[in-house]
Amino acid sequence: MMLEREQQLEVAIAGLKRVKLGYFPTPLEPLPRLSAALGGPPIYIKRDDLTGLAFGGNKTRMLEFSMAEALARGSDTVVMGAAVQSNYCRQLAAACAKLGLELHLLLRPEREADTKEIQGNHFLQRLFGAQVTVLPDNHRAAQQAAIAAKAESLRKAGRKVYVPRQPDTVDLDAIAYAEVALEITRQCRDLGIQPAYLYATAFDTTQAGLVLGMHYLGKPMHVRGITPTEMPLEERQHKMMVMANQGAERLGLEIEFHATDFDNDDGFIGERYGVASPAGVEAIHLLAKTEGILIDPAYTGKGLSALIAHIRQGKLDKAQPVVFLHTGGAPALFAFVEDVLHL
């Protein structure tokens, strides 16, 4: 049954348009020194920081599908917005460079430093040739209006504009992570392990896809998403449910999701989105010093801090392996040196 489902999921995904941007499968490997330092269960890490495009990360996989869609629509220009230190925009900028697409980014300065310094992802977005505008403030509605206006003016000038992650295409990003569910399931079988939980910093496309894949495969492990943003739980769950259902429909899979299928924890955000948390900084140091692996203050540090806290609180069975999904983000470290080193 499980093998049959794996085959069905693989064939369904193989039917989608795709451009090659990364290198897959990424490794799934043990973290013995981190496990020992925590006195916890065997911890495995899924290295999606090693997807290969512009320092890697979870968006590389998503862009393989969404950029194929942009090319199929005959687009020559892409318009996108997120935060200044957006990992998505760094990987998108690299993808656009590789595919010969013009990119316009309209970015929110989440922190005072973001308006002044050009570091980390912000530096790389510019290096890949994106035309970057840093907006005056953090208002998301104003940012959406600015993106729509930019896209409109470029269309009037004769450009064929693609705006990623719109309601009719965002499930493509989620589908990329249904494929990761498949990869992890197969890699666990090869390693002879049966983890109970998969931890990931996620609240959106990544978790929607992981749950889509894992549920279709008969729930080999439970996906525990740790959100880095303050969006209300009902809204997060609703968004993920809609994406997973849309993705399942696109893939022709007979499965239906409900909001409660998405376990998403908002206990590790710290002060707010985009600002380093003390527990996240501790996680960054611990992983760096025990395993030589880099994570970041805005996303993966917060996700790993949840796993660390749950191990310390005795919430996980010591005999059962657990998987942490490294979704990338380390280039942002260079914009957070003071926070991470407590200068």
Ligand SMILES: Cc1ncc(COP(=O)(O)O)c(C=O)c1O
């Ligand atoms: C490093 C990193 N981890 C996790 C996430 C969360 O992914 P998603 O928005 O698909 O849930 C993001 C992007 O938002 C990210 O850049």
